[in-house]
Amino acid sequence: xxxxxxxxxxxxxxxxxxxxxxxxxxxxxxxxxxxxxxxxxxxxxxxxxxxxxxxxxxxxxxxxxxxxxxxxxxxxxxxxxxxxxxxxxxxxxxxxxxxxxxxxxxxxxxxxxxxxxxxxxxxxxxxxxxxxxxxxxxxxxxxxxxxxxxxxxxxxxxxxxxxxxxxxxxxxxxxxxxxxxxxxxxxxxxxxxxxxxxxxxxxxxxxxxxxxxxxxxxxxxxxxxxxxxxxxxxxxxxxxxxxxxxxxxxx
Numbered sequence: 371x372x373x374x375x376x377x378x379x380x381x382x383x384x385x386x387x388x389x390x391x392x393x394x395x396x397x398x399x400x401x402x403x404x405x406x407x408x409x410x411x412x413x414x415x416x417x418x419x420x421x422x423x424x425x426x427x428x429x430x431x432x433x434x435x436x437x438x439x440x441x442x443x444x445x446x447x448x449x450x451x452x453x454x455x456x457x458x459x460x461x462x463x464x465x466x467x468x469x470x471x472x473x474x475x476x477x478x479x480x481x482x483x484x485x486x487x488x489x490x491x492x493x494x495x496x497x498x499x500x501x502x503x504x505x506x507x508x509x510x511x512x513x514x515x516x517x518x519x520x521x522x523x524x525x526x527x528x529x530x531x532x533x534x535x536x537x538x539x540x541x542x543x544x545x546x547x548x549x550x551x552x553x554x555x556x557x558x559x560x561x562x563x564x565x566x567x568x569x570x571x572x573x574x575x576x577x578x579x580x581x582x583x584x585x586x587x588x589x590x591x592x593x594x595x596x597x598x599x600x601x602x603x604x605x606x607x608x609x610x611x612x613x614x615x616x617x618x619x620x621x
Contacts, residue, residue, distance in 0.1 A: 414466035
């Protein structure tokens with residue numbers, strides 16, 4: 371089950387109540403829900419080929435979708451721009467990172483950690499056959515699995531660095547800079563996850579967006595997805611290191 375954040379005070383007392391009618395507010399919430407659920411990457415974007423396609427995705431009438439989109443653009447709640455490389459339009463939310471970015475990254479991280487622990491526990495129980503109270507043995511196995519995964523991740527990144535090898539965030543930095551570094555670390559972790567996806571996983575993630583593509587086109591899009599995320603990963607790692615270095619020197 372996928373969730374997205376709703377801020378009660380902002381929703382009940384914010385500008386949206388004056389800017390959008392009741393049915394338009396409901397349509398706007400559906401846009402947020404689709405942006406959190408869609409296979410678009412990164413989260414917070416909806417890819418569509420025309421207004422009818424967008425209306426189908428958010429389960430609203432065409433007239434309501436067009437009316438809501440126009441008002442949301444007017445009040446800068448959404449932005450619609452073309453993505454020429456894939457011949458589609460991208461609906462994005464300028465304030466998505468303010469309200470959803472960290473929340474969704476934390477949700478994904480917790481889900482991966484839970485799945486990893488279950489896998490480790492199963493491998494421990496079926497592989498070592500040691501006493502269930504042998505915490506040391508279990509921890510050793512967990513560390514080995516973790517190190518193996520990190521090795522695979524580094525190979526796939528192609529010279530990139532493990533997120534855990536990034537320099538620590540100094541405690542004496544301004545809170546605004548610490549928040550920026552935390553966001554960069556979360557972004558790096560997400561890009562590392564993407565570059566380790568298999569071709570089938572990438573295709574499945576984009577199954578709604580890439581419907582109708584032939585095998586050659588699918589292969590091309592998978593390759594582009596990998597190259598784009600590898601470049602983004604290197605850029606985020608560089609930005610993280612530069613920020614830490616700059617402010618550490620000032621301190």
